[in-house]
Amino acid sequence: MGTIRSGLEELWQLQGHQCLHQKPLEATPLLVEKPLSEWPVPQFISLFLPEFPMRPIRGQQQLKILGLVAKGSFGTVLKVLDCAQKAVFAVKVVPKVKVLQRDTLRQCKEEVSIQRQINHPFVHSLGDSWQGKRHLFINFWCFAVCIYCSTDLYSLWSAVGCFPEASIRLFAAELVLVLCYLHDVGIIHRDVKMENILLDERGHLKLTDFGLSRHLPQGARAYTICGTLQYMAPEVLSGGPYNHAADWWSLGVLLFSLATGKFPVAAEKDHVAMLASVTHCDSEIPASLNQELSLLLHEGPRPAQSEEAESNQEVRKETPGETC
Template sequence: MEGDGWLVCQDIEIIAKGSLGPILKARQRMDEKIYAVKVMLKVEVIRQGILQQCKDGVVIQKNVVHPFVQGLLECWQTSHLLLIKCDYQGAGDLHRLWVESKPLPESRMRVFAAELGSIIGFLHDSGIIHRDVKMENVLLNERGHIMLTDFGLSRRLQYGERALTICGTMQYMAPEVLRGSPYNHSADWWSLGVLLYTLVAGKYPVDPEVDHTLMLSKLERTRVDPPPVVSQSLGFLLSELLCEEPQRRLHRLDVFSEHRFFRGLSFDPELLQQLPIEAPDPGHLPPPALYLADFDWEALRDEGLPQAG
């Protein structure tokens, strides 16, 4: 890993919680630009046995160049921490927007759906499966458009290959992943279906459980029908994404983009970014510090981190 660490940063404050530590907002002294810095405790990375996985995720995200992917700029390490510097997106993430505004209107969700489908299809065509598509991993820029982030569970997977690792976020995991069966890129499209359902319904199709066995059991006992409040075309789209059989599930961008729910909408990323969409007001979002009560701040103090705001 490389970089000059805390020496180049000032005006540091907490903006979110990651799975292995906080995400900080920092202004770099050299260019006065604002960046996001993801902080991970080495001891926790090693305890979970995910060091190589973290390295692979960094390499993948750094090499993916797409308008809907958060840019990863550099990484470095200290004696206790791994740090990743990324482009800063100042409008929070999709989960915080959802908490504030749920449910979202179909018109707004339709743009999010097109942008997410666009980047998922791009990743798959590039031989990458994300494996953790969820609202918390979808950042919003100042114009209200999306940036997919956190490639910590992603891996290279060409078409025709299968993965076996049970991973992801419980309520977003596809049935085949929960079962421990071989799975492919179709699992990301199931996760997208869960995300879109949740945005418009105001609740998850199936609430999370404490482990994948219980989650699978609950999913198998639950009939996941489209929310009654949505249009017929969106209901059909959700049914095709949340199809339990991977081979019958909607799992290709060309089919997704031609769905009648998107009729008249271009999937060109530049045109999508020009669409007017209400940007969230960060001042009205829940304070991220509320999510950080269980983080071990001593490791940061040991590294000389300035007092966080």
């Protein structure tokens, strides 16, 4: 689609061409765990196979930590330099103990399974995954060193506020292509938000972080309450049933925020309060927006509850009301 010349370059300059949004740290070795034991492996290790294969420490002196990308409740994402390949990539480091304590083993394995299945120009593909004695490692969104200057959409939005409609149009088109692709292959993302969208040096996006995604064929329903409160559809906040339409709701929230500089509904303390706010709030579309964009923001998808009679099939058992 070409480089975005109608406004995004100016926004990029205002943001200062920050690479990710963290100041690089002094380079240090990434992998410091002792080598894994030989076969047969302990049950604690075999639990994570085959998605996280056992591997010897891969060139410990060649992988260097350059900085911190993000730190969340599920793990830490580090910016890493592979000295041998002269490439910079991000690696998610997840403690095994937390995975087992939170009973998220299935979700962790499914994240890798889904990313291995995906092949799309607007999705960050999985580079590799392996395990050490205490951690899981997921390597993704690889860049050549000379072009590693990427930011997430939220950082840019926080710096500049409203986006030009030409930029919003391109973001919307690329995200629609991504979501249609995912839904066609039976995947629901469940965490579409600005923080999970990276922009390359030409202004094109890459959807990332499939930590809450799951396989969900057409006609199936899910019940797990998960995602980011301000982006969650009413049917997700209420504990389901919901389907792929929940991703389209999140996209609508994202586009509204890009166009207006604010979220349609303020964040609440929990999903119960958030559901009440979303149910009783009627966000006003600014009159300054063109007719096509206003119509797009007004015409959101119907909640999945209205389609409940079509099918109650599930791909896997999920407890209604369970929180990821």
